[in-house]
């Protein structure tokens with residue numbers, strides 16, 4: 001596998017891949033001062049002419065950056081699922097996804113492209129998780145939830161059943177979402193309330 005982004009998130013993906021006896025050949029990173037990460041060589045910015053048979057995972061936690069890179073780079077994308085993750089056989093996972101240690105994906109859930117299901121997160125039955133979403137560590141999505149493109153569900157947040165989380169919305173860490181969240185909204189608290197709009201785009 002190849003990674004893009006020599007970050008803390010990349011370290012976790014390396015650990016995830018090692019759990020499946022998959023080596024990381026190299027890591028691309030725009031910061032040319034970086035030379036290695038967990039003994040994996042960091043080889044500078046992505047090069048389309050880099051000769052390899054390995055697939056690529058964009059190892060960047062920021063959803064907007066991951067989205068921009070994926071739109072620019074046409075490499076074949078891989079997937080990494082840690083062996084401790086529990087995924088129902090009916091779950092569909094898009095390209096570029098990582099499903100990290102101890103996470104759970106329940107029956108009839110659909111996961112888009114370049115999604116992060118982070119450590120110990122739980123996505124229950126009949127959820128639809130859009131492209132470039134990040135479900136942060138320990139977050140819980142109850143059944144029947146739709147999370148639209150680019151949204152961040154913060155660490156330890158709980159989303160009550162059958163709600164929609166809008167595109168590029170942010171749910172603050174530890175929040176409890178009891179109502180639908182509009183596109184671009186940043187919500188925090190229990191019950192979660194809108195505090196601002198996400199101006200990242």
Ligand SMILES: CC(=O)SCCNC(=O)CCNC(=O)[C@H](O)C(C)(C)COP(=O)(O)OP(=O)(O)OC[C@H]1O[C@@H](n2cnc3c(N)ncnc32)[C@H](O)[C@@H]1OP(=O)(O)O
Nearest residue numbers: 136137153154155170171172173174175186187188189195
């Ligand atoms: C492996 C990993 O590390 S994966 C990383 C996953 N990342 C996360 O889970 C982080 C999610 N991010 C958050 O929770 C952030 O606090 C955000 C995005 C909700 C808000 O961040 P910012 O835009 O910087 O807002 P800021 O820190 O200025 O807070 C604004 C207000 O909301 C409150 N607030 C911020 N976050 C939360 C929260 N999670 N719960 C309750 N209140 C919150 C602040 O106390 C502040 O209140 P005040 O105006 O009364 O002082």
